[in-house]
Amino acid sequence: MRASTSANVALPRRRGTRASTRIQGVGKSISTPRGVLRAHTRHARRCATARAASTSNEGGNDGELNAAVLRNFLFPALAGALFGWDIGISSGALENITASAASGGDGFALTSIQSGQFVSASLFGALTASAAAGAGVGDRLGSRKELILAATLYLVGSVASSVAPGFEPLVLAKLIYGLGIGFAMHSAPVYIAETAPSSLRGSLISLKEGFIVGGILLGYLASEGVITADGGWRQLSLEATPLIGLLLAGAIWLPDSPRWIASKSGDGKDTRDEAREALVRIREAKSDVEMMKIDEELEDIFMAAVSNNSSAGGSGAMSLFDKKYVRPLYIGLSVVLFQQFTGQPSVLYYATQTFEAAGWSVEDAANVSVILGIWKLFMTGIAVSKVDSLGRRPLLLGGISIITACLFALAALNTPGEVQTTAQAQASVAAIFLYVGAYQLSFGPIAWLLVGEVFPSKVRSAAVGLATLSNFGSNFLVSLFLPTVQETVGLRGTYLGFASVGVLALASIYFTVVETRGKTLEEIEAELMQ
The missing domain is CATH 1.20.1250.20 (MFS general substrate transporter like domains)
Known part of the structure; x- marks a missing residue:
């Protein structure tokens, strides 16, 4: 629980004072921007440690x-x-x-x-x-x-x-x-x-x-x-x-996001009151214990805002490509691009003809979108139930491994110049369903989850905008060039190309994506900005 954090990190709570004064009690004077960042990082680490201990003792519910x-x-x-x-x-x-x-x-x-x-x-x-x-x-x-x-x-x-x-x-x-x-x-x-x-x-x-x-x-x-x-x-x-x-x-x-209020309006008393009111509504806090947690969370939010506002450089798109943001920017953009270039939704482009080759009627094959839609919804439900217990990395790595294996299988089942046998088509149908299910366990929900988590608050809006632009742009490019690519290298070559990207995605995610389960946005930011 967050209440246990206050026992380890004693922060003065004098309202209406500047945050740079308020957080000097964390350790040493932090009047410089570097000092603010170091204090914020130390505070985030202590919070993570306290929360981890609380999670093991109390089941990990810091919210209901x-x-x-x-x-x-x-x-x-x-x-x-x-x-x-x-x-x-x-x-x-x-x-x-x-x-x-x-x-x-x-x-x-x-x-x-x-x-x-x-x-x-x-x-x-x-x-x-x-x-x-x-x-x-x-x-x-x-x-x-x-x-x-x-x-x-x-x-x-x-x-x-x-x-x-x-x-x-x-x-x-x-x-x-x-x-x-x-x-x-x-x-x-x-x-x-x-x-x-x-x-x-x-x-x-x-x-x-x-x-x-x-x-x-x-x-x-x-x-x-x-x-x-x-x-x-x-x-x-x-x-x-x-x-x-x-x-x-x-x-x-x-209500507006308290983090947005803190980042845009400074750290005066009016801003704190506005952010606190928004956070009370967001958390529906009523009891004294809940209000204490509100104050602790608000302190974390404003400490992060002070750290960001004190650091060099502007906010938004102008400072998005600063060296210090390279790591979170790569994580967020890479998962979005890998999401598209491993074949989704391009694999489904050929799903109807595969269903027909497997012996389905034309009418049934035309309904493949509805069938796959129901399957996607079911597998998304499984991802939702597991993402906060298993974590992001295991679901991503496991799902992408299955996706890559399915793409290699689809390549093997589509012999150039030959019509698929019924058995091959049926195996392809199974591979497509397995591919879609693995996608909904991994890239489908978790790519956008990481996009919402890994970007520092100072550039979050600009970074999410770039990630969204990359998603729609790559989707457009894949859809535009897919027929030409398929005509040039064949269906097997197309699947092999997607599978090769899957292998690259596995290596990239293994070495770059951090586990964000159970951490506040401020703790994630402190870890990625080291």
């Missing part, structure tokens, strides 16, 4: 799942579900638009280029918003206000899509919705990471991935319901508006 924790998680996760929804309805809406036009109904006859523009419009919007968020918009707004902006863009994009009089306005509406995706995927992991109790942070950020998968699955199911209806694509655009309205109302209701 209550209504406030669920509220702080639910609305950012809902923003992720609306991202998944857009993925899920895109192919069905495109098919309905063209089918409706062919029958003389409410749709548009699209060329192949226009079809690509329709599908990629939201991705382009997400890339644009990610770049803006990383360049400083997210840092200035804070994750709560950024969620409000994302919800507003979601709402405008959805309504505009449903009433679009032509193809160009429809693409513009999809782009606006994509801007919402970019801001949502930047702010959601930051808000959850900065407000969740340390003992639940991994489970909650991982569960956000489950909401994305759930949104995809709901989009698939909704598309099946209107796929043959004239103008059904307009209905698909509107069906998510109740959830968008809920997200907008919830984001307005949420």
Whole structure:
């Protein structure tokens, strides 16, 4: 429990004084920026030691799942579900638009280029918003206000899509919705990471991935319901508006992150009062013991803020590539890039034809997305239940090992110039399911979990923005060049290429990724900034 920390680290609690004076009692005078950083590092180590001892004695619950924790998680996760929804309805809406036009109904006859523009419009919007968020918009707004902006863009994009009089306005509406995706995927992991109790942070950020998968699955199911209806694509655009309205109302209701307040407003009495009020709401603290824990956590937050504000260099994108940030930046960006370049979601590009070769009917093979969606959701649930008990590294290393093995198996099962036998196709189906399951145990939730954890608070918004931009950008590049690569080197060569990246990912993660389970963000920052 955090209460035990106070017995080991005695910190004066004189409100309204400068933090540089307050933390001199940690050991020696720390009037210099280097001294602040050293004191913060020593304090974080003591906190980690005390928490580890408390965990062994008391089961490790430094936070409990209550209504406030669920509220702080639910609305950012809902923003992720609306991202998944857009993925899920895109192919069905495109098919309905063209089918409706062919029958003389409410749709548009699209060329192949226009079809690509329709599908990629939201991705382009997400890339644009990610770049803006990383360049400083997210840092200035804070994750709560950024969620409000994302919800507003979601709402405008959805309504505009449903009433679009032509193809160009429809693409513009999809782009606006994509801007919402970019801001949502930047702010959601930051808000959850900065407000969740340390003992639940991994489970909650991982569960956000489950909401994305759930949104995809709901989009698939909704598309099946209107796929043959004239103008059904307009209905698909509107069906998510109740959830968008809920997200907008919830984001307005949420408190700002105390860590963002501390980083932006200095260490005066008014700032402390504002951050304390937000933290009380976030933790739903009422008893004297809970309020004592609030004060201890607040002291950690402001000590880290003093350390960051006293260090040389600016904040945000301008100082993101300073030498001292290289290690956390590499960890966060590498896992996001490896997530894409090990074949997800490219492996699923060929899943339907593999199911057909295995003896499934064309109709059943077309439903592979729904089947895999359910499987992904189930395996994400397992990851959520284990990430805070087993830890991040074991799940990452174990899952990526299975992913790499499956890719080598798929390469072996696809002989160049030969049609797969039924047995080979059935084995490929098993490998695809195993691949997807291992992905949802590892890269799926944990890549974004680490993105929310490893970046120092001073550059967190800019770094998460860069990670989000890298994710959408690499996804776009893989999707764009995959058909050409497959045509050039064949399906076996494509799988072998992904498998080679898997081997590189294993080595990189083994040597660079630290275990963050059970640590506060301040403790993780102190460890990575040594």
